[in-house]
Amino acid sequence: MEFQYFKMKEKTIDYVLRATWMGVQKMYNEEASKKGSTMATGFALISIDPEKGTSSTALGPKMGMEATSLSRTLKSMEEKGLIERKPNPLDGRGVIIHLTPFGLEMREFSKNVVLRFDEAVKETINMEDLETFKTVAHTILELINSKKIYISENNIL
Amino acid sequence: MEFQYFKMKEKTIDYVLRATWMGVQKMYNEEASKKGSTMATGFALISIDPEKGTSSTALGPKMGMEATSLSRTLKSMEEKGLIERKPNPLDGRGVIIHLTPFGLEMREFSKNVVLRFDEAVKETINMEDLETFKTVAHTILELINSKKIYISENNIL
DNA sequence: AAATTTTATTATGCATGCATAGTAAATTAT
DNA sequence: ATAATTTACTATGCATGCATAATAAAATTT
Numbered sequence: 001m002e003f004q005y006f007k008m009k010e011k012t013i014d015y016v017l018r019a020t021w022m023g024v025q026k027m028y029n030e031e032a033s034k035k036g037s038t039m040a041t042g043f044a045l046i047s048i049d050p051e052k053g054t055s056s057t058a059l060g061p062k063m064g065m066e067a068t069s070l071s072r073t074l075k076s077m078e079e080k081g082l083i084e085r086k087p088n089p090l091d092g093r094g095v096i097i098h099l100t101p102f103g104l105e106m107r108e109f110s111k112n113v114v115l116r117f118d119e120a121v122k123e124t125i126n127m128e129d130l131e132t133f134k135t136v137a138h139t140i141l142e143l144i145n146s147k148k149i150y151i152s153e154n155n156i157l
Numbered sequence: 158m159e160f161q162y163f164k165m166k167e168k169t170i171d172y173v174l175r176a177t178w179m180g181v182q183k184m185y186n187e188e189a190s191k192k193g194s195t196m197a198t199g200f201a202l203i204s205i206d207p208e209k210g211t212s213s214t215a216l217g218p219k220m221g222m223e224a225t226s227l228s229r230t231l232k233s234m235e236e237k238g239l240i241e242r243k244p245n246p247l248d249g250r251g252v253i254i255h256l257t258p259f260g261l262e263m264r265e266f267s268k269n270v271v272l273r274f275d276e277a278v279k280e281t282i283n284m285e286d287l288e289t290f291k292t293v294a295h296t297i298l299e300l301i302n303s304k305k306i307y308i309s310e311n312n313i314l
Numbered sequence: 315a316a317a318t319t320t321t322a323t324t325a326t327g328c329a330t331g332c333a334t335a336g337t338a339a340a341t342t343a344t
Numbered sequence: 345a346t347a348a349t350t351t352a353c354t355a356t357g358c359a360t361g362c363a364t365a366a367t368a369a370a371a372t373t374t
Contacts, residue, residue: 005204005220006268011291012275014181019221020294021178022361023301024171029329029362040330047162057352063162064176069330071354076329093339093352114162118169124300129289134168136282136290137177143281144180179331186332186359197360214322226361228324233359250322250369 013140024117031113035106040065040073042110045082045103053098055088082106170297181274188270192263197222197230199267202239202260210255212245239263 005015028039047063048054054062060070074097077083082103088094099107122130162172185196204220205211211219217227231254234240239260245251256264279287 005200005271012271013278013287013290014185014271014274016291016294017174017178017181020298021174022221023298024174026362027301028171033363038329043162055352064179065330066332067353068334068355069332071352072356073330075354088352091340091352093337095353114169114171117171120300121170121297125293125296129293130170132286132289133170133293134173136286137173139282140278141177141180143277144184183332190333195359212322222360223362224323225325225363228322229326230360232324245322248322248370250367252323 017140027117028113032110035109037106037110041077041080041082042106042113044070044073044077045099045107045110046114048083048097048099048103048107050099050104050107053086053096056085056095056097059097077103174297184274185270189267192266194263194267198234198237198239199263199270201227201230201234202256202264202267203271205240205254205256205260205264207256207261207264210243210253213242213252213254216254234260 025039028042032038032042043063044059044065047059056067056070056074059065060067063070065073074083074085078085081100084098084100085095086098088096125133182196185199189195189199200220201216201222204216213224213227213231216222217224220227222230231240231242235242238257241255241257242252243255245253282290
């Protein structure tokens with residue numbers, strides 16, 4: 001939380017969220033880069049079922065990525081030999097993503113990064129505060145999705 | 158918080174953070190796009206001193222952007238007529254960013270987006286929980302910055 | 315003062331977010 | 345059954361995050 005855009009008594013919530021997520025993201029990317037990977041690739045690997053594979057359709061929502069972003073990420077992952085895209089026998093349009101042995105190896109690594117960070121947080125912050133944190137985060141998302149916030153409605157330039 | 162990468166009893170903290178920030182970011186970008194702008198541009202506008210202007214060196218840390226990213230954002234902002242980059246009379250290497258009248262107008266808009274969201278959050282969530290939220294966020298960042306988390310140290314592939 | 319190092323900024327490439335547009339297959343409507 | 349619509353995916357462009365490299369101007373060293 002080193003930055004701050006404009007002077008206020010309190011830091012704004014968006015600022016706190018952004019700074020914190022950017023910090024985690026940067027750390028994740030640093031970890032991933034040790035293996036020549038990236039955070040988003042790691043999330044994709046984690047989200048793929050190691051046994052049965054996962055359809056592209058299911059993968060996007062699972063990891064919070066739009067279909068277009070996912071398609072490009074998968075292309076890059078295929079080129080790196082992490083996954084294979086096989087046609088879905090039940091749907092001529094669809095693909096099923098399968099991990100290669102290398103992908104499986106990298107999946108374990110990515111999963112460890114996520115789990116160890118989570119453990120470190122749980123060791124540092126008491127359960128009750130973490131629960132509050134999650135609840136507040138959830139409420140913020142609900143607030144946004146409730147579409148009650150049409151912020152610029154009265155702000156016609 | 159619609160997504161989730163892998164099955165656990167509890168959602169991981171990184172997941173909660175990511176989903177929440179992505180939600181806010183998306184909403185901000187939607188708001189900004191109504192004026193043909195973007196979130197990062199809005200943050201930059203907010204961070205620039207409307208009277209004295211702001212040096213590029215100071216602006217980066219203020220809005221949490223690396224010098225290289227900032228440089229490109231400023232270039233685009235200059236092309237859109239939001240700012241002017243004037244040479245710093247005290248340092249031949251430096252530039253001072255000044256808002257144009259259009260930039261000032263857009264700054265007000267961006268500031269409102271941020272402030273209204275913050276107000277909406279404060280109206281929805283009680284002060285105590287918000288404080289806990291901020292404290293937890295701060296602790297997470299400290300944890301990361303303390304460099305105690307060398308997650309992949311024992312994970313040589 | 316000249317040489318070295320640091321600092322401020324820009325340029326560029328990769329990754330990944332979104333949006334838009336296109337293609338092909340499946341589904342629905344008529 | 346044929347036509348229209350929807351769905352799954354891909355391609356591409358912009359914005360913006362990071363990293364690396366280049367350039368020019370300070371600041372420091374010798």
